[in-house]
Amino acid sequence: MVVVSVWGRNLGAMAEDTSRWGFETRAIHAGQAPDPRTGAVIVPIYATSTFAQDGVGGVRDGGYEYSRTANPTRTALEEALAALEGGKHALAFASGMAASDIALRSLTRPGDHVILGNDAYGGTFRLLDKVLTQWGVEYSTVDLANPTATRAAVRPNTKVIWSETPTNPLLGIVDIAALAAVAAEAGARLVIDNTFATPYLQSPLGLGADVVLHSTTKYLGGHSDVVGGALVTSDAGLNEQFAFLRNAAGAVPGPFDAWLVLRGAKTLALRMERHSDNAERVVEALVSHPKVTKVYYPGLAEHPGHEVAAKQMRRFGGMVSFSVEGGEEAALAVAARTKLFILAESLGGIESLIEHPGKMTHASTTGSPLQVSDDILRLSVGIEDGADLVGDLLSALD
Numbered sequence: 001m002v003v004v005s006v007w008g009r010n011l012g013a014m015a016e017d018t019s020r021w022g023f024e025t026r027a028i029h030a031g032q033a034p035d036p037r038t039g040a041v042i043v044p045i046y047a048t049s050t051f052a053q054d055g056v057g058g059v060r061d062g063g064y065e066y067s068r069t070a071n072p073t074r075t076a077l078e079e080a081l082a083a084l085e086g087g088k089h090a091l092a093f094a095s096g097m098a099a100s101d102i103a104l105r106s107l108t109r110p111g112d113h114v115i116l117g118n119d120a121y122g123g124t125f126r127l128l129d130k131v132l133t134q135w136g137v138e139y140s141t142v143d144l145a146n147p148t149a150t151r152a153a154v155r156p157n158t159k160v161i162w163s164e165t166p167t168n169p170l171l172g173i174v175d176i177a178a179l180a181a182v183a184a185e186a187g188a189r190l191v192i193d194n195t196f197a198t199p200y201l202q203s204p205l206g207l208g209a210d211v212v213l214h215s216t217t218k219y220l221g222g223h224s225d226v227v228g229g230a231l232v233t234s235d236a237g238l239n240e241q242f243a244f245l246r247n248a249a250g251a252v253p254g255p256f257d258a259w260l261v262l263r264g265a266k267t268l269a270l271r272m273e274r275h276s277d278n279a280e281r282v283v284e285a286l287v288s289h290p291k292v293t294k295v296y297y298p299g300l301a302e303h304p305g306h307e308v309a310a311k312q313m314r315r316f317g318g319m320v321s322f323s324v325e326g327g328e329e330a331a332l333a334v335a336a337r338t339k340l341f342i343l344a345e346s347l348g349g350i351e352s353l354i355e356h357p358g359k360m361t362h363a364s365t366t367g368s369p370l371q372v373s374d375d376i377l378r379l380s381v382g383i384e385d386g387a388d389l390v391g392d393l394l395s396a397l398d
Contacts, residue, residue, distance in 0.1 A: 018030045018083050019083075019086075023084065023199075023200060023269055024269045024270075026080070026083045026084055027080065027084060027265050027266050027267075027268055027269060028266050030079055030080045030082075030083030030084070031075070031076045031077070031078070031079025031080040031082075031083065032076055032079075032080060032262070043072075043073055043076040043259065043262060044072075044073065045073055045255050045256055045259045046067075046071055046072045046073045046255050047255055047256070048067060048071075048255075049066070049067050050065070050066050050067065051064040051065050051066070051067075053065060067252075067255070068247060068250055068252055069247050071252075071255050071258070072255075073255040073256075073258045073259050073262070074092050074252070074253065074255060074258040076258075076262060077090075077092050077258040077259075077261055077262045077265075078090040078091060078092055078230075080262060080265055081199075081214075081216075081220075081230050081232055081265070082232055084199040084200075084265065084268075085194075085199045085203065085204075085205055085212050085232040086199075086203050086205050086206055087205050087212065087232040087233055087234045088233070088234040088236070088239075089232065089233055089234065089235075089236065089239035090230055090231065090232040090233075091230065091231050091232075091239065091242050091243055091246060092216070092228060092229070092230050092252070092253050092258055092261070093228065093229035093230060093231070093246065093251050093252065093253060094227070094228065094229065094251050094252055094253050094257075095215070095217065095227050095228060095229050095251075096123075096195065096213070096214065096215025096216070096217060096218075096228070096229035097123050097127065097215075097229065098229050098251035099213055099214070099215075099229030099230060099231050099251075100123075100124055100127055100213060100229070101127060101131075101251070102231070102242055102245050102246050102249065102251055103191060103211060103213060103231055103242065104127065104128070104132060104137070104160065104162075105132070105135075105245060106238070106241040106242050106245050107159055107160050107189050107191075107238075107241075108132070108137050108159050108160060109136075109137075109159075110135055110136030110137065111136055111137075111138070111157060112137055112138070112157050112158075112159040112160075113137075113138045113139065113140070113155045113157045113158045113159065114128060114132075114137060114138070114139040114140075114158070114159065114160045114161075114162060115139070115140060115141075115142060115144075115150065115153050115154070115158060115160070115161045115162065115188075116128060116139050116140070116141050116142075116162050117141065117142070117143070117144040117162070117163050117164060117167060117172070117174070118141040118142055118143055118144075118369055118370060119143075119164075119167040119168075119169075119170045119172045119370065120141070120162070120164060120167065120168070120370060121164060121167075121168045121193070121361070121362075122357075122361055122362035122363065122364040122365050122370070123361075123364070124162065124164075124193070125364060125365055125368065125370050126364040129364075129368070130364075138155075138157070140153055141369055141370060144161070144163045144174045144179060145172060145173060145174050145175070145304070145305060145308075147175070147178050147179070147181075147182055150179065150182050151182055151185070151186075154182070154185075154186040154188070158186050158188050159188050159189065160188055160189050160190075160191060161179060161182065161183045161186070161188050161189070161190050161191070162191045162193070163176075163179060163190070163191070163192055163193065164192075164193040164195070164196065165192065165193075165194075165196075165197065165202075165305075166196045166197060166298055166305075166309070166317060166319065167196075168195075168196065168319075168361070168362075168378075169296075169319075169321045169357040169361070169362065169372060169376065169378040170296050170321060170372075170376075171196075171296040171297055171298055171303070171305075171319060171320070171321055172304070172305060173298050173303070173304070173305020173306075173308045173309045174305070174308075175308045175312070176190075176192060176202075176204050176207040176208060176209055176312055177207045177208050177312075179208075180207060180208025180209060181208070183208075183210070184208075189210040189211065189238075190208065190209045190210050190211070191209070191210065191211045191212075191213055192204035192209040192211070192212050192213070193213045193214075193215075194212045194213065194214055195213070195214050195215045195218050195219070195348070196218075196219075196317055196319050196347075197313060197317060198214075198219045198220065198268060198272055198317075199212075199268075200268050200269050200272045200314065201272060201276075201313045201314045201315055201316075201317055202312060202313045202314070205232065205233070205234060207312060210233060210235060210238065211231055211232070211233045211235075211238060212231070212232040212233070213229070213230070213231055213232075214229060214230040214232075215228075215229055216228035216229055216230050216261045216264075217229070217346060217348070218346065218347050218348030218349075219268065219271070219272065219275075219318075219347075219348035220261055220264055220265050220268060220348075221260055221261045221264040221348070221349075222264035222265075222267065222268065222271055222348060222349060222350060223260075223264055223349055223350055224346065224349035224350075224351065225260060226257050226260040226261055226264070227257065228253045228257050228258070228260075228261050271350065271383055272315070272317070272318070273315070274383040275317065275318025275381055275382070275383060276315040276316060276317055276318055277386060278318065278352075278381045278382065278383065278384070278386040278389055279297065279299070279316070279317065279318045279319070279320050279379075279381040280299060280316075281386040281387075281389070281390055282320055282379065282381050282386075282389060282390060282393060283295055283297045283299065283300065283320055285390045285393065285394060286320070286322050286393070287300070289394070289397055290325075291324060291325045291326070291330070291397050291398075292322050292323065292324065292325070292397070293323045293324070293325050293375070294322060294323040295320065295321075295322045295323075296320070296321040296322065296376075297316065297319075297320050297321075298313070298316045298317070299315075299316035318348075318380065318381045318382075319347060319378070319379070319380060319381070320378075320379040320381060321357075321376055321377065321378045321379065322376070322377060322379075323373065323375045323376050323377075324375050324376075324377060324397075325375075326375070327374060327375045328356075328358070328374035328375060330375070331356060331374065331375050331376065331377050332356060332359075334354075334377060334396045334397055335354050335355070335356055335377055335396075337395070337396035338354050338392050338393065338395075338396045339392055339395075340352055340384060340388060340389055340392040341353060341354035341379065341389070341392055341393065341396075342354070343355065345360050345361050346380070347378075347380035348380060349380070349382065350382050350383050351382045351384070352379065352380060352381055352382035352384060352389055352392075353379070353380040353382070354377060354378070354379055354380075355377070355378050356374075356376075356377060356378075357372040357376055357377075357378050358371070358372045358373065358374045358376065359374075361378070379393075
């Protein structure tokens with residue numbers, strides 16, 4: 001049961017049980033009751049590094065002492081994120097990669113093994129391949145959409161199965177419930193990066209995942225004006241491990257960053273509907289274009305993961321990738337010609353973006369089994385007028 005509290009103070013019997021509320025109501029009210037002192041209906045930005053104590057070690061009612069450990073604005077965000085993901089605990093971080101780092105360093109020790117999808121975000125691959133291997137962590141990549149192949153990849157020292165769904169940038173789909181069963185058999189933890197789907201479109205914890213990760217920079221923030229990350233779980237022990245290491249390492253967002261993500265989350269449902277609407281229009285145009293050789297979108301009936309996506313997602317989201325006839329040179333030319341689709345990294349904002357994964361977000365995978373084909377472009381379809389977005393892409397392609 002998730003309750004509404006006043007920025008860290010559990011109100012017990014006075015609190016509302018938010019589990020009975022719809023998603024949109026939780027996004028606006030969970031963890032965000034009006035300030036009991038002033039009546040402010042929006043959570044204030046608590047721009048303070050430290051809090052007065054009633055004597056040595058005598059923290060006051062809210063339980064706050066130092067903002068690296070906890071801050072009331074961040075607490076409100078964490079309560080909201082837990083409610084949106086259907087989890088019992090959430091922690092906010094300075095970035096999605098900070099959350100990834102804390103999760104992996106909490107869940108593994110030197111000599112442990114991690115299974116990673118063979119279509120993973122370049123930053124996650126880089127963290128494992130270039131950083132954690134120096135600490136003695138082993139990893140292997142596999143097609144996580146194939147339960148048989150995933151079971152075959154399990155080793156006696158496997159501690160984590162790390163999956164995105166949809167994946168970045170090829171929009172691959174993993175059956176979360178099936179993967180959870182493999183992880184349980186292996187005695188491993190299943191971490192699902194839910195950044196592309198968001199908690200509005202998909203609920204991994206309800207399908208058996210142990211931990212849900214977000215780059216809150218993306219759809220949860222939604223306005224390309226903040227960098228952040230989050231981990232959500234219903235396991236109190238895991239949450240305690242994450243919280244300890246976060247505090248020890250200091251990978252925390254400032255109160256203004258937490259406030260921006262909290263503000264963005266309020267309109268997540270509305271935005272995801274429009275992102276999905278526009279993506280479907282873009283996909284329809286791309287599929288029939290003679291210079292487009294392949295479109296990657298789970299909403300397409302021919303997409304390999306379409307049936308699974310239809311089962312575990314509310315809609316298919318705002319991310320689209322496609323291959324351009326003529327290879328890298330042609331793809332780069334298209335990316336250079338768009339006007340409304342801005343050439344930039346990141347995703348999930350209200351504006352539309354286009355990027356070349358091979359040279360941008362996934363450059364770190366060059367020469368590895370995760371290398372992205374050089375003819376692929378990735379779109380983050382925004383909430384502009386859908387006809388304008390289609391026209392922009394068609395002009396760039398022609």
